[in-house]
Amino acid sequence: MPNERLRAALLEQGLTVAALAESIGVDQKTVERWITKDRTPYRRHRYAVASRLGVDETFLWPDALTSEQVTAASGSELVTVYPHRTTIPRDAWGRLFATAKEEIGVLVYAGLFLSEDAGIQRTFTEKARAGVRVRILLGDPDSPQVAERGTDEGVDDAMAAKIRNALVLYRPLRKQDGVEFRFHRTVLYNSIYRADDQLLVNTHVYGITAAHAPVWHLRRIAGGDLVNTYIESFERVWEGATPIPGE
Numbered sequence: 001m002p003n004e005r006l007r008a009a010l011l012e013q014g015l016t017v018a019a020l021a022e023s024i025g026v027d028q029k030t031v032e033r034w035i036t037k038d039r040t041p042y043r044r045h046r047y048a049v050a051s052r053l054g055v056d057e058t059f060l061w062p063d064a065l066t067s068e069q070v071t072a073a074s075g076s077e078l079v080t081v082y083p084h085r086t087t088i089p090r091d092a093w094g095r096l097f098a099t100a101k102e103e104i105g106v107l108v109y110a111g112l113f114l115s116e117d118a119g120i121q122r123t124f125t126e127k128a129r130a131g132v133r134v135r136i137l138l139g140d141p142d143s144p145q146v147a148e149r150g151t152d153e154g155v156d157d158a159m160a161a162k163i164r165n166a167l168v169l170y171r172p173l174r175k176q177d178g179v180e181f182r183f184h185r186t187v188l189y190n191s192i193y194r195a196d197d198q199l200l201v202n203t204h205v206y207g208i209t210a211a212h213a214p215v216w217h218l219r220r221i222a223g224g225d226l227v228n229t230y231i232e233s234f235e236r237v238w239e240g241a242t243p244i245p246g247e
Helices: 004-013 017-024 028-036 043-053 067-076 090-098 118-129 144-153 158-169 226-240
Strands: 078-082 103-107 133-139 179-184 190-195 198-203 215-219
Touching: 004 028, 004 043, 017 028, 017 043, 090 118, 090 190, 090 198, 103 226, 118 133, 118 179, 133 144, 133 158, 133 226, 144 158, 179 226, 190 226, 198 226, 215 226
Parallel strands: 103 133, 133 179
Antiparallel strands: 078 215, 103 190, 190 198, 198 215
């Protein structure tokens, strides 16, 4: 069976077999065998191809790594754990988003603390002007999911009010080209803050506000699955979300 994922990735990048072969230092016929005969390259070549195409090697060659190797790589993706979101140093948020060269993503219900931070909003604006895609997902304040989360946290209608406050604070950013806002109606198990291959994942715990719940700092490692799992979750929510009325 041909490796259609590798073939499609080449087409998406506008690369020829010859160009890929030259960029990673192998013979063109070797790359052709990877595609037409689904040969599995040595790991150093898998990593080089995945890096060149901007995808994970486990996407191109799902069976190349053993479960033990995937588990080990995934464990290495965990940089640190913060016991509460409030224990993250304030400047750590700015440093995270400042590293982004391609993608910034925020998935929250309200995330009011971000909208209140003028420095973060300035970073989002500067990054968007530099060509970084900035996407912000907020909970629909009129949705039953937001109402239920407010009840779970013991703040009731304050959850929806915080989302509306965030929208007001984001008003200048919402006019910036390259910044996209959407409402989502999902049961949110985690808030996700993304800068390219780094994530801060704020777990949601029943009866506890997000500010007092743990946060995982993750960085993508070749062969790992933790970061990919959360990025895929973000994309699924984005696909089902709707533009904010009046945008």
